[in-house]
Amino acid sequence: MTQMSDEVLNAVENSELKQIRDIDIDDVLDYVHRDLKRLPDYDQLYRRYLRQRWDVYELDFAQDVRDWNEGMSQEERDAFVAISAGFHHGERQVEVELPVFMLGGSEESKIYMSSQIEDEARHTVFFDRFYREVVKMPGSTVQEVLDSSFEHVSETFVGPFGLLAYQADDLRRDPEDLAARVRYGTTYFLWIEGVLALSVMKITLSYCRNRGFLPGYYTGFTATCRDEARHVQGGMRFLRDAVQDDPAMLTEIHDTLRTILSINGATSRRIALESLGWSPEEVRRLMIRQLRMKLVDVGIGLPPDIQAMVDRIEPELAGG
Amino acid sequence: MSPVTTETAVEFFGPEWAERARAAVDAGPDEELRATKLPTYWGWIDNVRATYDASWALGVTDLRDDGPVYLKLSWRDGTCHAAEIAGGDVDADYVLSGTLAVWRDLLGGDDPGRIVMYRRLRLQSGDVLRFFQGIYFFVESLAAVARVPAALP
Numbered sequence: 001m002t003q004m005s006d007e008v009l010n011a012v013e014n015s016e017l018k019q020i021r022d023i024d025i026d027d028v029l030d031y032v033h034r035d036l037k038r039l040p041d042y043d044q045l046y047r048r049y050l051r052q053r054w055d056v057y058e059l060d061f062a063q064d065v066r067d068w069n070e071g072m073s074q075e076e077r078d079a080f081v082a083i084s085a086g087f088h089h090g091e092r093q094v095e096v097e098l099p100v101f102m103l104g105g106s107e108e109s110k111i112y113m114s115s116q117i118e119d120e121a122r123h124t125v126f127f128d129r130f131y132r133e134v135v136k137m138p139g140s141t142v143q144e145v146l147d148s149s150f151e152h153v154s155e156t157f158v159g160p161f162g163l164l165a166y167q168a169d170d171l172r173r174d175p176e177d178l179a180a181r182v183r184y185g186t187t188y189f190l191w192i193e194g195v196l197a198l199s200v201m202k203i204t205l206s207y208c209r210n211r212g213f214l215p216g217y218y219t220g221f222t223a224t225c226r227d228e229a230r231h232v233q234g235g236m237r238f239l240r241d242a243v244q245d246d247p248a249m250l251t252e253i254h255d256t257l258r259t260i261l262s263i264n265g266a267t268s269r270r271i272a273l274e275s276l277g278w279s280p281e282e283v284r285r286l287m288i289r290q291l292r293m294k295l296v297d298v299g300i301g302l303p304p305d306i307q308a309m310v311d312r313i314e315p316e317l318a319g320g
Numbered sequence: 321m322s323p324v325t326t327e328t329a330v331e332f333f334g335p336e337w338a339e340r341a342r343a344a345v346d347a348g349p350d351e352e353l354r355a356t357k358l359p360t361y362w363g364w365i366d367n368v369r370a371t372y373d374a375s376w377a378l379g380v381t382d383l384r385d386d387g388p389v390y391l392k393l394s395w396r397d398g399t400c401h402a403a404e405i406a407g408g409d410v411d412a413d414y415v416l417s418g419t420l421a422v423w424r425d426l427l428g429g430d431d432p433g434r435i436v437m438y439r440r441l442r443l444q445s446g447d448v449l450r451f452f453q454g455i456y457f458f459v460e461s462l463a464a465v466a467r468v469p470a471a472l473p
Contacts, residue, residue, distance in 0.1 A: 093437065150434060155357060158433035158459060163452045165439045170448050183449070259449040266364035266456050268357040314360075 004030050012226065017054040020226070021219045025205035028222055029198060032229040036297035039237040042112035045230045049115040052230075054223045056125045061216040064134045071213055075275040080204065081135060082271045085152035087200055088127040092146060093161045094188065095120035097168040101184060103175035105238070112234060119227045126220045134217070155268040160196065160260060163187055182242050182249045186256035189235020193228055195290045201225045202286060207276040236298045243300065254306060261309035273315070283315035329469040332423075333380060333389050333405055337470050341391060342403030344464040361456065368457045369398045376458070377410040378441075378465065379417030383473070388417055391465070414446035420473070427470055432462040 004012075004027065012023055012031045040048070068077065098120060102113035124142070131137040131145050139145035167184040171177065201221060208218040242249045273280060288310060295302065302310065330336040348369075354362050372395045379390040390410040394402040418426075418441040426435055435441055436459060443451060451458070 089437075150431070155361065155433055155459070156456065158437045159452070159455055162433070162437045162455060163448070165437060166443050166448045166452070169439060169442060255449055259452050262453050263364075263455055266361050268361035268456075270358060 004034055009034070013048075014051070017058055017219065017223060020054075020222050021215055023222055025202060025209060025222060025225065028225045028229070029202060031226065032198065032232055033293055033297065035229075035233050036236055036294065039233055039240060039298070041237070042106070042108040042234065045234050046108075046112045046115055048230055049112075049119070049227075052223075052226060053115075053118070053122075056122050056129065056220065059126070059129065059216045059220045061130065061133045064130075064214045064216040067213040068134050071211075073275070075272050076207075077135075079272040079275045080207070081149070081152050082154075082269070083200055083204055083276070084127065084130070085149045086154065086157055087197070088124075088131060088149050089146060089153050089157065090161060090192065090197070091120055091123040091127055092142075093164065094192065095124050097164050098188070100168045100172045100175060101181065101188070104171075104177075104181055109238070116231055116234065119231070123224050123227070126224060130217055130220070134214070156263070156266050159263040159266070160187060160192055163259065163263075164192065178242060178246060178249065179252050182239065182252040183256045185235055185238050185242070186253045187260060189232060190239065190253075190291075190294055191257075191260050193235060194232045194294045195287055197228055198225070198232070198290050199283065199286050201228070203273070203276060203278050203283065206278075210277060232294070236294060239300065240298045250300070253300060254303060257302070257306055258309070261306065261313065264309075265312065265314045267314055280315045284313055287313050287315065327469045329471040332427075332470040332472050333383055333391060335405060337468060338391050338403040338405050340468045341465045342393060342400050344468050345393060345461040346400040347464075349460060349464070365457045365460055368454045372398050372454060372457065374413040374454070376461075377406065377412035377415040378462070379410070379415065379444075380420055380423050381417050382420050383423075390415070390417070393461075412446075414451050415444040416441045416446075417444055418442065424472060426462070426466045427472065429466075432466060433459045436462075 008027050009031070011019070012027050015023060072080070095117065098113065098117050102110050102117065105113075128142050128145050131149055132139065135149075137145050137148040139148050164184070164187050167180070167187055171180045171184050174180065201224070205218060205221055205225070208214045208221075239249075239253060243253070273283060291310060291313070294300075327340070330340065349362075375392060375394040377390040377392045379388045381388045383389050387408045390406045390408075390412075392402075392404050392406050392410055392412050393400055394412075418435070422435060422440045425440075426432060436455075441462075
């Protein structure tokens, strides 16, 4: 991670939606990790949310429509849809599964989590708009558009996102059960948001920036990535605090990672990543780096068997 | 993929349907179906299945007036060696259930992975993490059950 200058930090932190188009995705990813060592508390994250929230209906996709139809090749469009469909459904999934987590924890955590739920709902609308207005997926309701894009979602999507759904059900039985919260938080905040989401953001936003395509998508998804900074930092704070309060929670993180990493290798579809400027090996290395940065910065050590599983991570393209 | 078969439909959650379901999951997907997904996916499933030793109870909550009914499938060393129809006191490593409407959608060709993802089949009992260590094996087995022709009420 490069050191952020005050000027870049100020631009990432305080830009209005229209200005976000000029920000480099790498600077936003640096911003995600900048505060991981001294994690902000929930009050600070909530204050930041109030400053940074954006209006998804302000986005203008007119140029995106032209780029989609006239600038991008069919192979690029296919790869882009295949990758972003995992995000379209991922945002829906984290939106509907997060409220149960908000029922537990401190009052400050509950207030902050209410903002994250709103973020996730807004991100779902962002993808809904992109799929309707740019990709022209059929459907007159959010569910119908989700139904239309589902055929592009890999079979292996059910691994992490189905796991989250069933962990949410587990948590619903007792929202204050710390072990259940930690298992859920490892899947949601560490893996889905901290690894999968940030990797997909890097891939698709780098493509848009390098090719000069899809400015509406770039703006909305970069703003989404800035929101993810709060989510990842809040989530890592939760996991760090949980382990500090009860060291046995480290076992829950490890057990969850074992399951997540054991299901990671089942790739069911080939995506033409090369058309977006990436190789599978580059995506693999990106995911490993994303995971290690979170674990190291927050101080979560791994036993050798999980270290070996991390080394064998396979590219997985979804997020939320 | 919608079920395509020449078998005659038998009573849904009847003993013959249970035995056909067992045979279907034990046989696994045919070559035509395997060709629709990458070999790494099936390789992962084959690897999980090789040592699989758990039992699933797949239930429908509102098929009968006297309570839920389950299809219990038992695995030993990767072979589905037993199937039975059981009542609400079923004993299995993983107990999942959904309404008749969910089963209608499943047998009608809805994606079994999406049915899991939308939690339309609830995991009533069983360790979530251990269950998900075999999730794609389970989803493809659920798809195999759904391909068995059944006479729905």
